[in-house]
Amino acid sequence: DAGITQSPRHKVTETGTPVTLRCHQTENHRYMYWYRQDPGHGLRLIHYSYGVKDTDKGEVSDGYSVSRSKTEDFLLTLESATSSQTSVYFCAISAGQFNTEAFFGQGTRLTVV
Amino acid sequence: DAKTTQPNSMESNEEEPVHLPCNHSTISGTDYIHWYRQLPSQGPEYVIHGLTSNVNNRMASLAIAEDRKSSTLILHRATLRDAAVYYCILGDNNNDMRFGAGTRLTVKP
Numbered sequence: 001d002a003g004i005t006q007s008p009r010h011k012v013t014e015t016g017t018p019v020t021l022r023c024h025q026t027e028n029h030r031y032m033y034w035y036r037q038d039p040g041h042g043l044r045l046i047h048y049s050y051g052v053k054d055t056d057k058g059e060v061s062d063g064y065s066v067s068r069s070k071t072e073d074f075l076l077t078l079e080s081a082t083s084s085q086t087s088v089y090f091c092a093i094s095a096g097q098f099n100t101e102a103f104f105g106q107g108t109r110l111t112v113v
Numbered sequence: 114d115a116k117t118t119q120p121n122s123m124e125s126n127e128e129e130p131v132h133l134p135c136n137h138s139t140i141s142g143t144d145y146i147h148w149y150r151q152l153p154s155q156g157p158e159y160v161i162h163g164l165t166s167n168v169n170n171r172m173a174s175l176a177i178a179e180d181r182k183s184s185t186l187i188l189h190r191a192t193l194r195d196a197a198v199y200y201c202i203l204g205d206n207n208n209d210m211r212f213g214a215g216t217r218l219t220v221k222p
Binding site: 035041042043045058059090092094097098099104105107 | 143144145147149155156157158159162164198200204205210211212213214215
């Protein structure tokens, strides 16, 4: 199994509070991704990174920011959590650009009350 | 805008082959075709990918149409553990790996 760990695995937070989710990899893969998954929407890309300090927006980036200060960690921050951000968040990593497989973490279930 | 089209659901009987179709009529010459699956309460799992030629691995086979506008994931003998949502994705040079709704495969004993 690819070395990819998401933390926390579960979190309940209040509306308006900041939240940071962490994705840690031990594979030294260049590319990292954050997705959210909601019933009826499948997986939607939030942000991705193609190297240290190199990130770009996905299709649902509003309300989220990311940072990647080192290869192994990709952080997703909700600056002020809202109930619409209640979701399951998945991190993924891949070695190559578009011709290699990606590995997914087990997910973080976030509930905003 | 996932750029692929898949049936919402399919059913199969256990130990029979399953053919999961995917249409990608706007595929470009450098787009790879990837398949992932997601079992209940788990993250997506890589199944197979290819560019032009058919591909086989221990999990499945990928048949790619000659014009590359469609592909088919083949599970040679479905098991109950193959029940999952299967996603067909184009890996393009934008590198943003966008998933669609996928096909929910039900395997009947």
